[in-house]
Each structure stands twice: as structure tokens, then as C-alpha cells.
Amino acid sequence: MTLAESNSARADTKHATRHFKLHSDGLDPESTLDGGQAFRWWRVPDSEDAPTYDGVIGSTAVRVTAVYDSAGVDIAVEVRSDDAPTGFQAIVTDYLGIGSDISELRSHFADDPCIGPAIAGFSGLRLLRQDPWECLVSFICSSTSNIPRIKLNVNSIARELGQRVGSGDADFTFPAPDVIAGTGEQFLRDLGLGFRAKYVIPAAEAVACGGLDLFALREASYYEARATLVRLVGVGEKIADCVLAFSLDKSEAFPVDRHIRRALERWYGLPEGINNSKASDFARERFGRFGAVAQQYMFHRERLSQRANWGGDHTVHALPEDR
DNA sequence: GTCCAGGGTGAAA
């Protein structure tokens, strides 16, 4: 759903349910919402017992909590905006990737040297289905950056140019392409985007004028969609693959960055120094339509292995267990 | 305080 659609839907209902639960089959909010797919989710302080995140989906501010009950882990959603669009429960379900069958990934790759142990010990990581425009800008911002800074940049854009939809510090919509296009490169530089500012503006103009229809890429083939995205200045294969995987339904996309390349070299014997494009080809060949989710498990594992308290033996024992 | 790495890309060599 586009921002415009969600805004018009919003006018229809003023009385959406403010609290609801979703059967998520064990979704883990931390790794899914704050694991590097999306950059506008914030951990609610002191929520160790029930990991809780605040964020905005479309034009609605929400609070997402992992609930542990007798039926297993489930997800509780609280609407923090004044109202929510019709069918908001379905919108959240869609956004969170609930319904994707993780058991199929397990059965196919249980014996995989890298992600086998990861999915055996930890099945809560899901692929989000984000808004393509926000996703595109987020990953343009990711170039030679780090996750804290990407979050800073993307949230600065929302705070300065989006509409307020809640009382929290980060409760803003992500601004539409024409709004961003109307500001200019210097404005984004002043927000701290650095050289990435000169990539965001042309992308915003292309989407705003209709020259680039991001939603149409959901219907296109993987290679066709990737070729389209890569035409944007500042969007190479890695960033295109992230947008394709996290917002455009391309489950075979396999973004390769320095971490993933290192993992592929270590676990699958790829020659050291192989270029990212070839590494991505190898992974797509190996993982097929599970590429995108496999890459997330790989990325998650690499991140954990770098944290001191997770040790460095890279075994299943170094991974968090299902609760 | 300094130093350095960080979910890359595009242009030049």
C-alpha cells in the first residue's frame, strides 16, 4: 500500500482496533525489526522480558511486543496513532512477513554448514515486506555507513519532512518522493547524509515523476527489476538486492556486502577476494528462492559472532535458543 | 584527544 492509499484508507475508519494479537509462529522482533532490514524501529527501554519495539508502518505508529503464552510466542500490536486505516491488522501481518513458511527453509537447509545451525537454533528471523520507497532511500544511505548512522540519517529525513503520527520522538511518516525531491542535495547534506545526498535526490525525482514505478517492480522478474534499480545513480547490485529482498518480493535476491562475502568464503570455500557479484551468483545458485531469507540468517549470525559475549566458535551453541 | 571502520558506488587507471 502506498502512503497515499493508506492516507485515504485512514479517512474511512476512525475506530480501528487499538490492540490486537497476531499468530506469528515465533517471530523475533529484535532480529527481524532491528537486524538491519529496517532502520526506523526502536527498542522500548526495559523490555527484556518481552522484547518491544516502537515504529511506524505507513502512517500509523505502533508498538510491537513479543508475547510468551501457552500457545508459544506471539505478537501483540498496539496502535499508538489516533487512528489506523481499514484492515490495519492485515497491513501489519503483511509488513512483518507473517505467513512465510520458515519450516520449508529448515527442511531444505538443515545440513547447511552456515545457516543450518542458525535456523535450527533460532527460527524467529523473518523477511519484512517494507514500503519500497523508504527501503530504497534507507539502503542508499547504507553505503559505506554503519547501522547506527543509517538509522540516524533515515530518521532525520522522517523527522524533518514526514508527518507526525504519534507522540514519540520518531513517530513520523516517511516523506513521499516529491517531498524529498523538493528539498535538494544541500538540505540532505545538512541532515548528515554526506555524499549519499547526491544519490537520494535523483532517485526521489525519478519516483516522483513516475519515471520509476517501484511497485510495478513487484510484478517484474528478479533480473528485470534489478536492472531497473541499478540504473539509479548510487544504486549498485548490493543496494538493489536489499531493496528487492526487503520490499519487492524477490525472495531469490542475495545481497553481498563485506560481511556476507567473508561468510561465503569461510563456510562455502569461495576463493578469498572473490568479487561480490560472483559471490552473489554463487549464493543464488545455491539457495534459489530462499536466497533472501538465507542471507538474513547469515548476516544475523555474522553480527552475533562479532559480539564479545557470543564468542567466536561460530557453532550452534553460540546462537540464541528458541524460547 | 586521535584513530578507524562502517550492510558501496562510480569513475579513472
Add this chain to the structure above:
DNA sequence: TTTCACCCTGGA
């Protein structure tokens, strides 16, 4: 195919 500049923030 390889090398380098591009911005600048957070953490060591």
C-alpha cells in the same frame, strides 16, 4: 580488474 575518492558518525 583494481584503485580511489566520496562524507561523517560512533566506538575504541
